[in-house]
Amino acid sequence: xxxxxxxxxxxxxxxGGPDSHIEQQAADDISLMEQYLNDPAHDYxxxxxGDSVDGTIVRIDRDELLVDVGSKxxxxxxxxxxxxxxxxxxxxxxxxxxxxVTVVQPEDAEGRMVLSVDKARQEKSWxxxxxxxxxxxxxxxxxxxxxxxxxxxxxxxxxGFVPSSQVSSVSRGPEVQKQSDMARLVGQTxxxxxxxxxxxxxxxxxxxxxxxxxxxxxxxxxxxxRLDEGVxxxxxxxxxxxxxxxxxxxxxxxLVHLSELSWSRVKHPEEVLSVGDEVDVYVLSVDxxxxxxxxxxxxxxxxxxxxxxDRYAIGQIVEGVVTQLTSFGAFARLEDGIEGLVHISELxxxxxxxxRDVIAEGDTIKTRIIRIDPARKRxxxxxxxxxxxxxxxxxxEPSPTGEDAD
Numbered sequence: 001x002x003x004x005x006x007x008x009x010x011x012x013x014x015x016g017g018p019d020s021h022i023e024q025q026a027a028d029d030i031s032l033m034e035q036y037l038n039d040p041a042h043d044y045x046x047x048x049x050g051d052s053v054d055g056t057i058v059r060i061d062r063d064e065l066l067v068d069v070g071s072k073x074x075x076x077x078x079x080x081x082x083x084x085x086x087x088x089x090x091x092x093x094x095x096x097x098x099x100x101v102t103v104v105q106p107e108d109a110e111g112r113m114v115l116s117v118d119k120a121r122q123e124k125s126w127x128x129x130x131x132x133x134x135x136x137x138x139x140x141x142x143x144x145x146x147x148x149x150x151x152x153x154x155x156x157x158x159x160g161f162v163p164s165s166q167v168s169s170v171s172r173g174p175e176v177q178k179q180s181d182m183a184r185l186v187g188q189t190x191x192x193x194x195x196x197x198x199x200x201x202x203x204x205x206x207x208x209x210x211x212x213x214x215x216x217x218x219x220x221x222x223x224x225x226r227l228d229e230g231v232x233x234x235x236x237x238x239x240x241x242x243x244x245x246x247x248x249x250x251x252x253x254x255l256v257h258l259s260e261l262s263w264s265r266v267k268h269p270e271e272v273l274s275v276g277d278e279v280d281v282y283v284l285s286v287d288x289x290x291x292x293x294x295x296x297x298x299x300x301x302x303x304x305x306x307x308x309x310d311r312y313a314i315g316q317i318v319e320g321v322v323t324q325l326t327s328f329g330a331f332a333r334l335e336d337g338i339e340g341l342v343h344i345s346e347l348x349x350x351x352x353x354x355x356r357d358v359i360a361e362g363d364t365i366k367t368r369i370i371r372i373d374p375a376r377k378r379x380x381x382x383x384x385x386x387x388x389x390x391x392x393x394x395x396x397e398p399s400p401t402g403e404d405a406d
Contacts, residue, residue: 047071047113052102052123055115057095065093067101067115074112077101081116084157100124122157126199129158133194138211142189146182148175153192158204162192166207191215219251224288232300237277240269247281247295254293256281263298263337265323304337305377312379314369320381322363330355332365332381340379342367347383358383 047053047069058074059066065077081104082090093099102123105114132139141153141160151162164170164178169185171177191212196205227249235247235254244257262272273279282299286292312318312334320332320340329343342365347358359365371380 047103048106049103052100052120054098055101057093057097057099060093060095067099069101069113069115071113075101075103075115076112077115077117081114081118084118084121118157125156125158129155129194129197129204130199133197136193136214138191138193138214140189141192141206143185143187146179146186148179151182151185151190153190153206155204159202160192160204160206162190162206162208166195166209168209168212216251220291223250223252224286224291224293227283227286227293229283229285231283232280233283235279235281235295237273237275237279239275240273242268245269245273247279249281249293249295252293254281254283254295256295256297260284260294260296260298263301263304264333264335265331265339298337304335305374308338308372308374308379312369312372314372316369317366318369318381319364319366322359322361322365325355325359325361327354330359332367334379338379340367340369340381342381342383346370346381349384 055067055069101115102119192206235249281295284294367381
């Protein structure tokens with residue numbers, strides 16, 4: 001276009017000539033085309049091996065999927081690259097669905113891009129696992145197998161390993177028992193925490209113990225906030241020690257001190273409890289700062305001494321078990337929480353130096369009640385035979401007089 005022609009065109013536009021509208025429309029179209037071509041969103045993607053992108057399903061065949069990933073041609077996902085899809089997931093696929101795929105071959109012999117759902121899922125899973133590791137989150141996974149060292153789990157295409165030392169329900173005893181414990185866990189879903197992750201080495205180590213501990217801590221905090229003193233809760237005995245028993249009351253363990261196990265004298269918790277027992281416990285105190293819960297079993301039951309006068313009377317013949325010998329006499333348990341003392345002077349009509357001369361701990365004896373003091377929680381007993389107290393036999397009835405033989 002020479003200068004005169006260009007001048008005429010400009011003059012024609014200015015003067016509103018008949019060709020001005022057509023020329024303006026053409027200029028606008030050229031501008032829009034340039035904008036479209038310059039927009040990177042409309043470029044064909046030059047994808048390479050390992051790239052993961054969202055693609056749109058455009059065709060579903062029996063042996064493969066055709067997916068539009070924005071390249072010059074659609075990519076194909078063969079059956080071998082979508083084995084991680086469960087049958088119900090495969091059946092639910094529809095044309096138009098968007099799915100994450102990874103390039104495993106930019107171009108095959110037929111010129112098609114080969115894509116993988118399995119590797120895309122694995123990529124997504126690695127990213128999620130890294131995020132969980134950094135955040136310290138608890139995740140869940142199903143146990144798919146086990147070996148000598150621990151459990152194998154699958155997390156959306158990523159295989160993880162849980163060492164047997166990091167599984168709370170696996171015995172630390174003989175190897176045969178360990179293997180048996182791990183075999184029982186196959187198919188179960190466990191809470192887990194990532195303790196080591198190295199994608200370059202395809203290494204993922206997890207711990208069920210740490211996950212359970214973290215879950216328990218969270219539950220304990222929640223329980224401490226809403227647990228009131230004086231309430232009765234149902235719990236399970238989790239462990240026994242010399243000073244008491246620990247009971248899980250719904251996410252947190254509380255301690256039942258030895259003195260709170262029973263109204264009767266208890267030397268060790270194993271005398272009255274076993275691990276796994278279901279028991280009712282009374283909440284004595286809650287210390288939120290120290291995260292401690294004090295419990296009692298005996299306070300869920302009536303205090304025996306409060307009704308002792310309803311069951312015992314002076315002169316009554318009762319049977320007891322000798323629980324302790326001292327220099328001044330012998331203690332005998334009449335029932336849980338009720339013990340009486342046979343003073344050394346009441347053990348025999350003859351003079352003796354020590355209770356062991358006539359009885360031993362564990363002996364079952366029949367005695368006569370000679371004193372009752374509910375306020376001081378004391379019962380006096382006697383083994384002496386006097387004219388008023390004949391030898392005790394199975395047929396002997398309690399004395400109707402109620403008088404102290406002394």
